[in-house]
Amino acid sequence: MTNDAWPDAVYDLLRANRVTQICYVPDAGHKVLIDRSLADPDVHSVPLTTEEEGVAMVAGADLGGQRAVLLMQSSGVGNCINMLSLTQGGRFPFLTLVSMRGEFGEGNPWQFAMGQAVEPVLKAMGVIVLRAEQPSEVIPAVSAAITMAFQSGQQVAVLLTQRLIGAKKF
């Protein structure tokens, strides 16, 4: 898969798996998914003011019988920590796609602290972490995460790594 085709394929995969609530704090790495959710009349596209709102919303969607996904940047993972006690304690299915900063080729020193903490923080709160480093790895990783979350009731994050999406140019 080419480097510009996977975002559309991820959107199609989410929709084929009945995800109907898509919430996000905007990030360049999620631009295609956000734009497609806004153009999709069968989806609730929900911009958040902070990522932890999305953790709670995903749980509420599950209570009502819908599937949701949270899109965020790595910095937003830090904003979610205590809210993930809801996800873990309630055994809510949880799927998040995290666009990474603060790793491969990062040019902004502010991004490193949280970027490097993403995996240990998520794991500490009971979230399983999958990584996609190459375009060919994205669909298998998201597909696996969908099964783990919605079929097995797990909490799963797919990290869309900086090697995959490219370091931001300043």
Next chain:
Amino acid sequence: MAKLSKLQTATLPDAVLDRRQAVPALIERPGDFLMVAGLAGTAWELSALTHESPSLFGLGGAMGAAPMMALGLALAQPKRRVLVATGDGELLMNVGALATIALQNPPNLTIICVDNGHYGETGNQDSHTGLGVRLDVIAAGCGFPVVHVINTEADMAEGRRLVREGGGLSFILLRVTEGPATHDGKKNLVPHIERDRFRAALLG
């Protein structure tokens, strides 16, 4: 000793209602709603009010979660009326959720903020609303189409009507005095049991 002063902009009258009567009087028949209640007082009092109905998800932690859980639920269940009861402390922790919810504008959602102006679970410290921060003004500024403040018994009838009939996404500020919420003696809310129970009752 440091002391926090009331804001000079604080204009609401002192609260007079007792939550132990006011919350049941406002909700009346809880069986008509899907409900989320935030920690701690609102979860205890709705749990007591509903006798632990499966249509209630009560939070004992994850402070700030209740309004956004209710949004996800209201979007998923557009034909049901969804109520969320939350304290002033919890709402303040994630006050941006009001902006997020207003943008979605689900007509079947009512937020009831049981505002006692204090952090009742942690030593009764003044909260920001107790010192004059206006959550009703914040909700209106976020774009809530319906905002109603209940200061006295005289404001209750309109509150009850809004809870039942809506008329759009609603924010009700129920101002109550300090003092304990109704608690039926239950020790703990177990989140995964609540989830399973709620979903089984709603979704089969």
